[in-house]
Amino acid sequence: MLSLKTRIITGLFLVALYGLTAIAIALTLPSSNMVFQQNDEQLVAHLPDSGKVTVVAFSNGQSTLPATPTLLLEEPDVLPYYSDLNRFFDTHSKLSQWLTEGTLLLVDDADNHYPVQSKQRQLTQLPGLFWLQLVCGLAGMVICILVWVPAKRELSIHSFAVTGLSYVLFSSAAAIYSTRDFFISGSLFTWLSGLNHFGALLFSASLAAFLWNYPRRFPYRWLTAGFYLTFAVAIVIDQGQWVASPVDGFHSWVMGIFLAGLLGSVWQWRQTRQQQGDRSALRWVVISIVAGTAFFAGGMILPAMLQVAQPASQGLLFTTFLLMYLGMALGVVRHRLFALEPWWFSLWSWLLGGLFIMLTDLLLAMMLSLSGPVTLTLSVALIGWLYFPLRQYLWKKMFLRHRQELDEWLAQALPAMLKAQQDTQANAGMKQALNAVFQPLAIDVQPMMDSHIHIPDKGQTLIVPEPLEQRTWKLQHAQQGGRIFNRQDTQVASLVLSLHQLVTEARIAHAKGVREERLRIRRDMHDDLGAKLLQLLHRSSDTTKPLVREAIHDLRDLLKDMEGESLSLEAATLQWQEETLQRCKDHGAELVWQARASTTVLGASEFSELTRMLREAVTNALKHASTTVLSVTVEQRGSVLTLIIENDGVNADHPEGPVRGLKIMDSRARKLGGDCQYRKVQGRWQVRLEVPLSSTMV
Structure with missing residues (x-):
């Protein structure tokens, strides 16, 4: 199988060969020593030496043909009837024959006869309108x-390619006969006109098939086959002249097939309601097609059908079809219409650059009476100073604004990852980074099935696997549905993934360093401070030993907190009950403990903060009030843990100490996302702590 490059070069070679063939045919058309023009309702000829005369007839010395301005028509199928069209071709056939035989005479309104001499047509005599249509x-x-060539073999792609073939057929045929000097072989004129009709009908049928199959394929093939069958029927009716008028045999068919194709865009619009990428591509396609065909339909086909006005110049209107293809070219880059890469537009931009230079040179040559070198210099100056800067500006404005450079996406991804780390949401870092960089309409997580970043469905979805977590992120519709994913996005996603892995490794290394430093401090506190507190306990009197024991308990809790180990709520409740019971015994108070068993796991920091809050509440009740009965209730409802500490020793005036302790408990509760409330309830002092738990069930 030939490579992509070889196939593209082969296709371009065939196009160039066809263009040379069209030029060769145009050069075979005869020229003469006279220039013919229309003046009001008369045919005027500019003679080489005698000035301008009004032509009333042509003769070969034996026969005479009337001379009318109709013979100058660019497009003969605007005539009302096929009989007029046949008479038009027959007249040109005879005039071309007489000119070739050297017997053609021009008869003016004074009955003067002037011989018309045949000349060989030169390449420089081909008018600019011929080149414009052909190019x-x-x-x-x-x-x-x-x-x-590079796209997938789909029905819509085939139909689009056929529109290009039909466009070059009808435009090149019209370029030859519409820019004739005056004389043309009747048989060649008939053949070229038929080729023009063939291309126009095929264009409408192919465009209709394309609209019904892009971006969503119509489920039934019979509709596409019906468009091409209609084309075949129409061309037979037209060329066989089964009806009286070209309006009925040609123009109506072209317009009818085209309108039926536009109905396909309505169907496509309904089918792409939930697919922003497809709808965006469809919108671009329809705008391009309408922009490329509306001028021709309004300026040529409708006036010919209604016979209400003189049709506009066909040669100029044909060029508007190029707007459709240029729109498709822009859509390839902006919306990746046919799953092509940006190199496609780069190649086309290069081709258009050369074409623009050539057309500018021709335009200046026609408009300015300057020598060849002067016009070439001016065209090169205009290209260098105007075209190239304008092209680069438009390219950057329209297409590069969605392409993020390294500093742009890094500035978006890195802060998102670091913020997730600071918020203790390490697992959300990748999601936030992908959201920041690509701004998808939807992002989902699923188990990892493939380890490669890829785009599975024509750019609507980007799959980003995350091997460290064994999961895959699925992003849909980039830039909030404003564009679709491309190959550059896979590279950016790979860099985001690498950055996330680097941030994760840095976080792990930092946590490891913190843990090692905490363990070192813990060992030092255990070995030094713990030993000294034990010595102090043995040497203390009975009145100070409870205080030393509380200090030892605090040290143990602190050391346990520094270990960073989690603990079940049930085990924590047992520890809290044991410690509170011992403290109540030391102060001669009765403990009423109520707790419901739970398998919830407390984090190390949660256990530490809850222990300190409970201890502070018990201390306030035992030391700053005449408490005889202390009641503690521990219950969990959903994800909220509630601690209620009540005592019967409350006084009307509370000392300053308990107030400071309550503020400390309130601060610790807010640290965990909860709150602390304290009040009198039926002659008892109550402290109520409510804290949401972030741990899971075991």
Whole structure:
């Protein structure tokens, strides 16, 4: 199988060969020593030496043909009837024959006869309108080749490619006969006109098939086959002249097929309601098609059908079809319409650059009466000073604004990851980074099935695996549905993933360093401070020993907190009950303990903070009030843990000490996301702590 490059070069070679063939045919058309023009309702000829005369007839010395301005028509199918069209071709056939035989005479309104001499047509005599039509048709075909060759073999792609073929057929045929000097072989004129009709009908049928199958394929093939069958029927009716008028045999069919194709865009719009990527591509396609065909339909087909006005110049209107293909070219880059890469537009931009230089040179040559070197210099200056800067500006404005450079996406991804780390949401760092960089409409997580970053469905979805967590992120519709994913996005996603792994490793290394330092401090406190507190306990009197024991308990809790180990709520409750019971015994108070068993796991920091709050509440009750009965209730409802500490020793005036302790408990509760309330309830003092738990069930 040929490589992509070889196939593209082959296609471009065939297009160039077709263009040379069209030029060769145009050069075979005869020229003469006279220039014919229309003046009001008369045919005027500019003679080489005698000035301008009004032509009333042509003669070969034996027969005479009337001379009318109708013979100058660019497009003969605007005539009302096929009989007029046949008479038009027959007249041109005879005039071309008489000119070739050297017997053609021009008869003016004074019955003077002037011989018309045949001349060989030169390449420089081909008018600018010929080149404009031919080059536009070839350019449209080149675009279709560059789409069709690398794209997947789908019905919509085939139909789009056929529109390019039909465009170059009808535009090149019209370029030859519409820019004739005056004389043309009747048989060649008939053949070229038929080729023009063939291409126009095929264009409408292919465009209709494309609209019904892009971006969503119509479920039934019979509709597409019906468009091409209609094309076949229409061309038979037209060329066989089964009806009286070209309006009924040609123009109505072209317009009818085109309108039926536009109905496909309505169907596509309904089918892409939930697919922003497809709808965006469809919108671009419809705008391009309407922009490219509306001028021709309004300026040529409708006036010919209604016979209400003189149709506009066909040659100029044909060039508007190129707007459609240029719109497709822009859509390839902006919305990746046919799953092509940006290199496609780069190649096309290069081709258009050369074309623009050539057309600018031709335009200046026609508009300015300057020598060849002067016009070439001016065209090069205009290209260098105007075209290239304008092209680069438009390229950057329209296409590069979605391409993020390294500093841009790094500035978006890194803060998101670091914020997730600071918020103790390490697992959310990747999600926040992907959201910040790509701004997808939806992002989901699923088990990892593939370890490669890829785009599975024409750019609507980006799959980013995260091997460290054994999961895959699925992003849909980039930039809030404003564009679709491309190959550059896979590279950016790979860099985001690498950055996330680096941040994760840095976080792990930091946590490891903190843990090692905590363990070192813990060992020092256990070995030094713990030993000294035990010595102090043995040497203390009975009145100070409870205080030393509380200090030892505090040290143990602190050391346990520094270990960073989790603990079940049930085990924590037992420890709290044991410690509170011992303290009540030391102060001669009765303990009423109520707790419900729970398998919830407390984190080390949660256990430490809850222990200190409970201890502070018990201390306030035992030391700063005449408490005889202390009641502690521990219960969990959902994810909220509630501690209620009540005592019967409350006084009307509370000392300053308990107030400071209550403020400390309130501060610790807020640290855990909860709150602390204290009040009198039926002659008892109550402290109520409510704390949400972030741990899981075991």
